[in-house]
Amino acid sequence: MTNKREVVLNPFLTSMQKRIIKIHYIGQTPILTVGDPELIKSILVKDFHIFSDRSNVRKANNFINRSNLFRLTGDDWKRVRSIVSPTFSSGKMHKMYPKIRECVGDLMNHLESLTLTNREMDAKLIFGSYTMDAIATCAFAIKTNIYGNPDNPFLTNAVHTFEPNIVQELATLLLPTTVMKWLQKFMKKNTTIFFVKAIQE
Template identity: 45%
Template sequence: MNVLISSQKDRLLGYQKKYGKIYGHYMGSIPVLRIADPELIKLILVKDFHVFVDRNIVWAPKNSIRTRNLNQLCGDDWKRVRSIVTPIFSSGKMRRMYPQIRQCLASFLHYLDVLAENRQELDMLETFSKFLLDVNATTIFATKLDLYKSATDGNTTSEHPFVFHARDKLVFKAWKEMASLVLPKFFLKLIRLSDTKANKFFEGYIRHMLKDRRDNPGKKHQDFVQLLMDAEVTDRKPGDASVTTQDDKDKSELHHVNQEV
């Protein structure tokens, strides 16, 4: 019950005071090792990060693309995909996103000015969630959402489907967290813990985007999807027959969907 009524920060601080900087416990039937020593954390997350290649996968999605996400892969597969996507996050390539982020910030500041002029109350969580979603949509998918339009013109009836499904994925669902911890893994396969509609929307959105960019190779975008496409490694030779099966399509799109929303 404490898991549901207290924040994770308060729980972890309480455990640290009681058990020390290194302790173990169970989340349902899953053994967990907690580490609060800064030097040891630095070794795990920085210096020796390449050693910790396996992730604790409570349940695996059935979708063939999402099972190949970086956070779902283990062992050599994780190392291979990480070696492909890591160069994308260099400081030089990150700087390419600055103009888009500045545009998002300009829209955000204008939104705050409108709220101030109208003396409207400000919901911090909702407001900054809009800003972060706008930055993510712009820098990852080159998509402008007009998130602040309804607040400035009074029209709240229309909402971009991107926003609707992103909110659905980000909302914390306590029953799913509890189910993933206490139910046997074989039973988790029988129920749907994933946000099926939202996942289908984003997978379709990305597929359409990839197809459009492949059909128009001369049109370049400054976003993460474009960087992933430029970094794509394929075994197909020029002139090979196009991929026809759905599973092969999923494999060819593996590197692009690692930026799952």
């Protein structure tokens, strides 16, 4: 005997499966991953004004994280984006080019000096240092001398900021926002304070 419900739903499910890659959960939040190119185009271009918000699955645990473009939504996102966007105009990027070129020169000199030692190189650390040097130079107008000073505060604080912490990641995903607000006062804030001071100065 044919199941009527199965007959009715199967064409719908088959159609949906062609447009969706996967439905999964992050913590308690359902996530829909779209795979249909035309649907993706509509989301990113035609209907972008509806889908401009980023994922808010992971609850930010401090003001700095809550205030960046990847966390903001609605009018707050539009306001901050209008402030940040001019920074990346073609004219501003053109002005940054000499500074980035100078950072690349420092990187090349550092790599050349390392080849003379005939030792193994930590590529991740070297290019991470270059990235931080370029950011510090362009965004903060600070010359870091990062290759000659491995304990440079910009580098150490950046490494600490992006260092994975599985306990904190799980807590952010699973615990309610009210609990995370209470726990955040016990979390390390030194790196946040460092970068806030760098911006203020």
